[in-house]
Amino acid sequence: MEQAHHGAGAGPRQRAVEIGTALLTMLFGLIVIYGSVIVGSGWGSDGPQAGFFPFYVGLIICICSLINLVMALREADSGLFAEWGQLGQVLRVLIPATIYVALIPFLGIYLPSFLLIVVFMTWLGKYGFPLSLAVAVGVPAFFYLTLERWFLIPLPKGPIEAMLGL
Amino acid sequence: MIVDNFINLYHGFYIAGDPFNILLMVIGILLGVIIGVLPGLGGANGVAILLPLTFSMSPTSAIILLTCIYWGALFGGAITSVLFNIPGEPWSVATTFDGHPMARSGRAGEALTAAFTSSFVGAFFAIVMITLIAPLVAQFALQFGPAEKFAVYFLAFASFVGMSKEPPAKTIVSMMIGFALAAVGLDMVTGQLRLTFGVTELLNGFDFLIAVIGLFGIGEILLTMEEGLEFRGKAAKIDPKIVWKTWKTLPKYWATSLRSCIIGCWMGITPAGATPASFMAYGIAKRVSKNGKNFGNGEIEGVVAPETAAHAAGTAAMLPMLALGVPGSPTAAVLLGGLLIWGLQPGPMLFVEQAEFVWGLIASMYLGNIVGLILVLTTVPLFASILRIPFSIIAPVILVICAIGAYTVNNNVFDVLMMMVFGVLGYLLKKTNYPLAPLVLAIVLGDSAEEAFRQSLLGSGGSLAVFWSNPLVSTIMGLGLIAGLWPLIAMAFAKLRGNTTQPA
Numbered sequence: 304m305e306q307a308h309h310g311a312g313a314g315p316r317q318r319a320v321e322i323g324t325a326l327l328t329m330l331f332g333l334i335v336i337y338g339s340v341i342v343g344s345g346w347g348s349d350g351p352q353a354g355f356f357p358f359y360v361g362l363i364i365c366i367c368s369l370i371n372l373v374m375a376l377r378e379a380d381s382g383l384f385a386e387w388g389q390l391g392q393v394l395r396v397l398i399p400a401t402i403y404v405a406l407i408p409f410l411g412i413y414l415p416s417f418l419l420i421v422v423f424m425t426w427l428g429k430y431g432f433p434l435s436l437a438v439a440v441g442v443p444a445f446f447y448l449t450l451e452r453w454f455l456i457p458l459p460k461g462p463i464e465a466m467l468g469l
Numbered sequence: 470m471i472v473d474n475f476i477n478l479y480h481g482f483y484i485a486g487d488p489f490n491i492l493l494m495v496i497g498i499l500l501g502v503i504i505g506v507l508p509g510l511g512g513a514n515g516v517a518i519l520l521p522l523t524f525s526m527s528p529t530s531a532i533i534l535l536t537c538i539y540w541g542a543l544f545g546g547a548i549t550s551v552l553f554n555i556p557g558e559p560w561s562v563a564t565t566f567d568g569h570p571m572a573r574s575g576r577a578g579e580a581l582t583a584a585f586t587s588s589f590v591g592a593f594f595a596i597v598m599i600t601l602i603a604p605l606v607a608q609f610a611l612q613f614g615p616a617e618k619f620a621v622y623f624l625a626f627a628s629f630v631g632m633s634k635e636p637p638a639k640t641i642v643s644m645m646i647g648f649a650l651a652a653v654g655l656d657m658v659t660g661q662l663r664l665t666f667g668v669t670e671l672l673n674g675f676d677f678l679i680a681v682i683g684l685f686g687i688g689e690i691l692l693t694m695e696e697g698l699e700f701r702g703k704a705a706k707i708d709p710k711i712v713w714k715t716w717k718t719l720p721k722y723w724a725t726s727l728r729s730c731i732i733g734c735w736m737g738i739t740p741a742g743a744t745p746a747s748f749m750a751y752g753i754a755k756r757v758s759k760n761g762k763n764f765g766n767g768e769i770e771g772v773v774a775p776e777t778a779a780h781a782a783g784t785a786a787m788l789p790m791l792a793l794g795v796p797g798s799p800t801a802a803v804l805l806g807g808l809l810i811w812g813l814q815p816g817p818m819l820f821v822e823q824a825e826f827v828w829g830l831i832a833s834m835y836l837g838n839i840v841g842l843i844l845v846l847t848t849v850p851l852f853a854s855i856l857r858i859p860f861s862i863i864a865p866v867i868l869v870i871c872a873i874g875a876y877t878v879n880n881n882v883f884d885v886l887m888m889m890v891f892g893v894l895g896y897l898l899k900k901t902n903y904p905l906a907p908l909v910l911a912i913v914l915g916d917s918a919e920e921a922f923r924q925s926l927l928g929s930g931g932s933l934a935v936f937w938s939n940p941l942v943s944t945i946m947g948l949g950l951i952a953g954l955w956p957l958i959a960m961a962f963a964k965l966r967g968n969t970t971q972p973a
Contacts, residue, residue: 317901324901328642335649338664342656350927353656353663356919357649364645370638384900389695396694397893400687400868404889408882412873420865428861442866446873454522456877 314386321375325368332364395427411461413443474604481828484529485836493534494833498841499848501541506549506852510867512542512783512800513909514685517678518874520807528811529826533833535807536787539800540592540837543783544845547584547776548852552577560744560779563751567764567771574767578708581849582715583769584776587726589842591777594730595737595784596834599791603820603831606792610817615924616935620945622918625795627953629907632736632745636902637956643898644907650675651915658923670883677806677912678878680891681799684905686871687892690864692899712846715769722773725754729774733781737797738788750778784834791827792817795914799906802913 339354339361346352385393399422406415420439424430450456484490504515516535523531546561551568564584571580613621626644630637653664654674665671719726729750736746754774755764764771786797787804794816796802808815813823820827845852875888898905911918929935937943951958 320897321901324897324903328646331646331649335652335664338666342661342663346931347659350658351923351931353659353661356922357652357664360645360648360652364642364649367638367641367645371636371642374636374638385695392694393691393896396691396864399865400892401889403868404872404885407872407876407885412869412876416869416872419868423865424861428859430861438862438866442869446869450522450873450877454525456521457880458873459876459882 314383314388314390316380317382317384318375318378318380320384321378322372325372325375329365329368329372332361332368335361335364399423407459409461411459411464413447413458414461414463416443474600477824477828478600478832480825481830481832482836484825484829485533485833490530490533490829490833491836491840493530494537494837494840495844497534497537498541498544498837498844501538501543502545502548502845502848502852503541503855504538505542505545506855507863507867510870511685511689512539513798513803514682514871514874515542516800516803516807517681518686518870520678520803520810521874521877523807524810528808528813528823529829531807531811532804532826532830533837535804536830536833537837537841539783539804540834540841542800543592543780544585544588544841545852546779547581547588548845548849549856551580551584551772552853553856560747560783561775562744563747563775564772564779566751566775567766567768570765570767571769571772576767578711579715579769580767580772582712582846583719583772585842585845586716586719587729587773587776588780589838590726591730591733591780591782592784592834592838594777595734595781595788596831596838598734598785599788599834600831603788603792606788607817607820610793611821613817615921615928616938616942617945619918619921619925620936620942620949621793621795622914622921624945624949624952625789625914626907626911627949629904629910631952631955633904633907634745635904639901639903640907643903643905644911647908647911648915648918650680651677651912652919657916657920673879675887675912676878676884677909678803679875679884679887680912681803681909682871682875683888683891684895684898684909685799686867686874687889688895688899688905690867691892691896693860694864718769719773722770725758725770725774726777728753728757729777730781733778733783734785736778737782737785744779746782747775747779751775787834790815791819791830794819794917796910799909802910806913 335357339358342354343352344354344358346355399419403415403419406418417439420442421435424435424438425432428435446458450458500519501512501515504510505512510518516538519535519538523534526534543560547564547568549555550561550564551572554565554569568580568584571577610617610621629644630640633640649664651674653671654662655672656663662672732750732753733746736749751764751771751774754770755761758764758768758770760768760770783798783800786801788797790796790801790805794805794814796805805815808819813819813826871888872885875885876882878884895905898908925935926932929938935942936946
């Protein structure tokens, strides 16, 4: 990623994130190895055991993560991963999206979708309420009609839909 | 043999030409172009989201709809590249080099016509190749045992390591994460649970559709948000006069076209994919063409070369998927997953057992691309206006679509949470240059690859020599090793040459 990040903003360094990612994948590899060893990673009476294949997969992840880690450590500082402002932008999507996803098991898909679109459009898009409400009602309604009515695919529903008897 | 193919193909046209299937083609292409134009939706996750809608259709209609979405997405990438300088798909990056300068100098219509027409030519070339070669490959592959099967998987994944521009160790990590995720859950051979650590939600393992929607959909939205997209597009009008004028100039570039077709087909069959193919075709055209110096300033040949190659590659990626069960691109991988869900076993037996399905699909590729070319030429202004909808409206709507798509795969809300996790992972991996395609392919193929591996070892009593036990399997494994070790081989060559040309 040799993108020119406007000027000299501050933010996490690419190198630090690379090191972090390598450590993360290594941890993942270790978990896979551990999980394979508990179910048996050797040769059973009837052939390879359940953990045989994943064990080597985990091993390769660890070895290659180590290579990536060494590469990242040896690399000269390669600029910013992203500016704080850019990461802020990302969080402004990520946080509402995470809350949205977390609400779905409790409220169904329709109400959270409505809230997500309203919040997004008024807060990030600086749109007025009338347009935001129109989109926020229209989109879920469209999916209700096409998916549930036309294709007969049920979507998750919550207490509100139950109250309305949908 | 060849005559049989034509009879089969003729029968296929009969199936694909059914009015309902033609309607599905039109819908598929239109949806596909929209998917290709919108940031955050692409071929792979667009098909993944719509896959559950097809569960109730006949497999032939379903695959026609989904492949047409794929063709549409391939076409759609060109629109954003030319008009907005934003590649809708990675393989259209090379199209922006000359396509956007053309649009800036008021030749958007010409650039788009050239792009669509070359896409069509590339795809058509690849389909003809599939028609002629796929049955032969499939017949040849019928004699494959588990060892040969594993060797083919090995070759496919090894060529990722050798071909991708990312560091090999990162490609391998990405691929192996995919294999590990595929292994989670019930082990088909021993019936044992593994890697679930007592979490009941993991009993069924990770669904690749969820991974695709998260990695490509949510991850892409986060990336787009970070870059703070401003859409500053050029207007486009295509009228028949411009189309005709452009078509008259295109035959001049037949050599570029043919070369790009061949590059595309080659790169599409080996799972390196459309993106490197488009860059390679652009680079070679720039070197060979007598207008090479003008490349980058709006040279029509610079649009023809990458578009032809990208589409040839995208289409050729279907060949190994149909004939061998090894998809050549992430989207082909999703389609392969679809085959499994519809109860079809991808691989050489498909040509024998499901001849109607295979030939219906191949015939639909011909028709779909013709329908696609006509549709995109006539509807460009419509799609360009979709891109003018601000991102703050598009983003939440795409989030909702992804959530619905993830939910409908298994009617499970836990999957929606997993999608979000994959989304963050996708953002992180993409920013740190880990390729996502091998990860997806490994999740799809993980179980089959493992099964082939274990069966071969079972036959040989655990000895790895089984992968070198006959000329066929040795050849495939050998090719795989060369492909996988290519970075090292290339480095050694470079060193040797460096030493001879400039003695230290």
